[in-house]
Amino acid sequence: MKHTYEYPRAALTVDCVVFGFDSAQAALQVLLIRRGLAPFKDHWALPGGFVRVEETLDDAARRELEEETNLSTVFLEQLYTFGTVDRDPRERVVSVAYYALTKPTDHTAAASTDAAEARWFPVTEIPPLAFDHATILDTALVRLRGKLRYEPIGFELLPPKFTLTQLQRLYESVLGTPLDKRNFRKKVLSHNLLVPLKETHREGTHRPAQLFRFDPVRYEKLRKKGFLFEI
Amino acid sequence: MKHTYEYPRAALTVDCVVFGFDSAQAALQVLLIRRGLAPFKDHWALPGGFVRVEETLDDAARRELEEETNLSTVFLEQLYTFGTVDRDPRERVVSVAYYALTKPTDHTAAASTDAAEARWFPVTEIPPLAFDHATILDTALVRLRGKLRYEPIGFELLPPKFTLTQLQRLYESVLGTPLDKRNFRKKVLSHNLLVPLKETHREGTHRPAQLFRFDPVRYEKLRKKGFLFEI
DNA sequence: CCAAAAGTGTTCAGGCTACACCCATGT
DNA sequence: ACATGGGTGTAGCCTGAACACTTTTGG
Numbered sequence: 001m002k003h004t005y006e007y008p009r010a011a012l013t014v015d016c017v018v019f020g021f022d023s024a025q026a027a028l029q030v031l032l033i034r035r036g037l038a039p040f041k042d043h044w045a046l047p048g049g050f051v052r053v054e055e056t057l058d059d060a061a062r063r064e065l066e067e068e069t070n071l072s073t074v075f076l077e078q079l080y081t082f083g084t085v086d087r088d089p090r091e092r093v094v095s096v097a098y099y100a101l102t103k104p105t106d107h108t109a110a111a112s113t114d115a116a117e118a119r120w121f122p123v124t125e126i127p128p129l130a131f132d133h134a135t136i137l138d139t140a141l142v143r144l145r146g147k148l149r150y151e152p153i154g155f156e157l158l159p160p161k162f163t164l165t166q167l168q169r170l171y172e173s174v175l176g177t178p179l180d181k182r183n184f185r186k187k188v189l190s191h192n193l194l195v196p197l198k199e200t201h202r203e204g205t206h207r208p209a210q211l212f213r214f215d216p217v218r219y220e221k222l223r224k225k226g227f228l229f230e231i
Numbered sequence: 232m233k234h235t236y237e238y239p240r241a242a243l244t245v246d247c248v249v250f251g252f253d254s255a256q257a258a259l260q261v262l263l264i265r266r267g268l269a270p271f272k273d274h275w276a277l278p279g280g281f282v283r284v285e286e287t288l289d290d291a292a293r294r295e296l297e298e299e300t301n302l303s304t305v306f307l308e309q310l311y312t313f314g315t316v317d318r319d320p321r322e323r324v325v326s327v328a329y330y331a332l333t334k335p336t337d338h339t340a341a342a343s344t345d346a347a348e349a350r351w352f353p354v355t356e357i358p359p360l361a362f363d364h365a366t367i368l369d370t371a372l373v374r375l376r377g378k379l380r381y382e383p384i385g386f387e388l389l390p391p392k393f394t395l396t397q398l399q400r401l402y403e404s405v406l407g408t409p410l411d412k413r414n415f416r417k418k419v420l421s422h423n424l425l426v427p428l429k430e431t432h433r434e435g436t437h438r439p440a441q442l443f444r445f446d447p448v449r450y451e452k453l454r455k456k457g458f459l460f461e462i
Numbered sequence: 463c464c465a466a467a468a469g470t471g472t473t474c475a476g477g478c479t480a481c482a483c484c485c486a487t488g489t
Numbered sequence: 490a491c492a493t494g495g496g497t498g499t500a501g502c503c504t505g506a507a508c509a510c511t512t513t514t515g516g
Contacts, residue, residue: 008284009240012325053239053323057314081312081327083288092284094243094327096312148466165495180498183479213504396468414472414506435465438513 010083010092014061015133017079017099017140018069018122020107021157026169028157030137031102032129033068034117039089040130046137047118048095061098069118075156076099080139087132099140101156148174152193152229154194155214163201163209164188171231187231192195193219241314241323245292246279246364248330249300251338251351252388258353259388260370262333263360264299265348271361272322278349280324288318292329300349306332306387311370318363331389338461366408379405383424383460386445392441393427394432395419402462418462424450455460 018031032037032044047068051060055076067070076098083094106119115224121127123141126134147153154170188194195215200208217228249262263275278299282291288309296302310328319325320330338351338444352358357365378384385401386393399415417427426446433438 007281010243010282010284012241012243050238051241051314051325053241054316056316057312057325078311080309081288083282083327085285085287093289094282095316096325163495180480181495182481185496186498189477203486204493205488205491207495209495394468411506411508412468413508417471418470419503433514435467436465436515438469440468 006034010094011088012051013048013093013095014057014064015046015097015136016061016065016076016097017046017097017137018065018071018074018102018155019099019140019144020102020104021170021173022120023104023158023162023166024120025122026173027124028170028173029120030120030126031069031071031118031120035130036116041076043092043130044119044121044127044166045130046097046133051096057096058098061096061100065100068116071100071102071106072106074103074106075153079143081137082132084132093134096231097136097139099143101153104161105159145174145176148231150230152214152219159196161199161201161211161213163211164194165209167212171187184231191222191229193222193229236272237431240323241283241442242319244279244284244324244326245288246277246291246326246328246367247296247301248277248328248368249296249305249333250330250371250375250388251333251335251352251374252401252404253351254335254389254393254400256353256396257404258355259401259404260351260353261357262300262302262351263358264295265350266347266361267347275350275352275359276361277328277364282327283305287437287453289329289451292327292331296331299347300332302337304335305337306384310367310374313363313367326433328367330368330382334388334390336390356415376405376407377383379462381459383445383450392428392430392442394428394442395425396440398443415462424453424460 006047015041015060020029020031021027029098031047032126033047035041035043035045045062049060049068051057055063058076059198061076061078062072065074065076075219077229081094081096085092085149088092126133126137129137131198144196148171154174157170164185167188168181171184172179194212197213199211201211235317238300251260251262252258254258264278264280266272266274266276278295280295280299282288284394286294289307291306292309293303296305296307307329312325312327314325316323318326327349357368359365379402383400386400395416399410399412400417402415403410424434424446425443428442428444430442432442433439
């Protein structure tokens with residue numbers, strides 16, 4: 001830690017990779033906003049903005065998320081800090097990237113954003129992005145895939161009540177591989193972290209599916225004893 | 232991304248958690264420097280300093296490491312960015328933390344630092360640290376433990392030629408649990424990533440130990456095929 | 463010949479993988 | 490009655506855990 005404070009300073013921003021899951025299409029999606037200003041005017045970009053001196057990084061991420069996409073109370077975690085010198089053509093900007101997981105329940109809110117246009121894109125059909133946001137998105141995807149395997153964060157992308165098939169589709173989309181139905185069910189149920197509800201999910205012309213909810217309290221207890229989720 | 236540039240800016244620093252491993256004592260160690268200036272004058276702290284506008288974050292971390300500890304060519308990876316508002320009593324400072332792994336071969340260099348006093352501390356005997364550096368160190372330890380289990384970064388803490396017992400002691404110190412000798416050897420050798428050398432390591436009054444080196448080329452090939460290290 | 467660490471195989475249990483059919487519903 | 494997804498059990502294999510003695514050296 002040096003004692004000199006007189007050098008020019010980099011600007012500091014946060015950018016958020018917001019993931020959502022569309023159960024109908026079994027597709028992992030990302031929320032992007034259309035830029036109204038140069039540089040990269042009319043390009044799609046990650047929601048984000050400048051960090052204020054009186055707010056923490058987490059606060060800044062939540063604030064920008066709320067301002068630009070109307071999303072609140074989502075799972076939010078710091079991802080990585082991007083600091084190459086030329087990532088912003090105007091001047092030096094260092095960006096602390098976050099990734100967020102949203103439940104479909106919250107998506108309606110996300111649609112009604114104020115000024116900028118916001119839209120969900122399947123991760124397989126991402127348009128060209130502003131700045132180094134494609135790199136940030138890639139980093140977030142890698143992290144999400146890794147994390148999904150040993151922490152129960154998949155539930156953050158599903159409604160509070162979900163079927164095992166929805167959960168399996170989610171894992172398959174994120175990990176990019178098909179999974180065996182029987183083995184998948186055996187494994188996720190073996191932890192006793194999924195509570196079967198009295199309700200069923202009726203849809204289409206076939207047998208209704210059992211609905212479950214995730215039990216976060218029980219998970220906390222297990223986790224403190226050194227339990228690893230693993231799928 | 233907003234278009235306003237006129238707000239006051241946070242200062243941006245990098246801090247490095249430098250790990251080393253003392254085979255003789257089988258102890259994981261951290262390199263700390265004594266602060267010569269307020270605040271926290273005479274406290275121990277992580278090496279670090281301000282990021283210049285014309286250098287990347289990685290460059291800043293390497294530069295500070297070299298300036299303050301004479302260490303170069305070490306394994307260096309971004310850890311997490313710490314941005315609570317009051318972490319520095321003087322003003323708003325956001326710090327991008329890195330962790331570094333050094334081989335004992337480099338340690339001699341580390342001793343001969345210029346002005347500030349630098350010293351290795353076993354992770355079990357860390358003195359009170361300046362700022363939020365204790366939190367940063369904890370975060371680094373958690374990361375190191377996690378990473379050691381599924382990526383071959385342990386070799387970054389050993390000399391280029393090492394014995395299996397040294398490797399086992401390293402894993403035991405970092406993970407904090409004793410490991411079974413036969414099972415450990417079976418597992419690390421099963422990947423064929425350790426090349427036995429023609430030399431042995433003679434020490435003390437007992438049978439000499441076979442020396443090995445890690446084969447990074449072979450590891451790269453395996454990794455690209457989706458191989459996971461795992462111990 | 464003694465002390466000290468190096469080196470080496472087998473057995474058992476539990477978890478992972480592969481795999482095919484019946485069930486409940488709406489039309 | 491038929492089409493559609495929901496739901497279930499078993500057998501073989503492989504991996505991980507437990508465990509004790511011989512070997513080589515220096516003093």
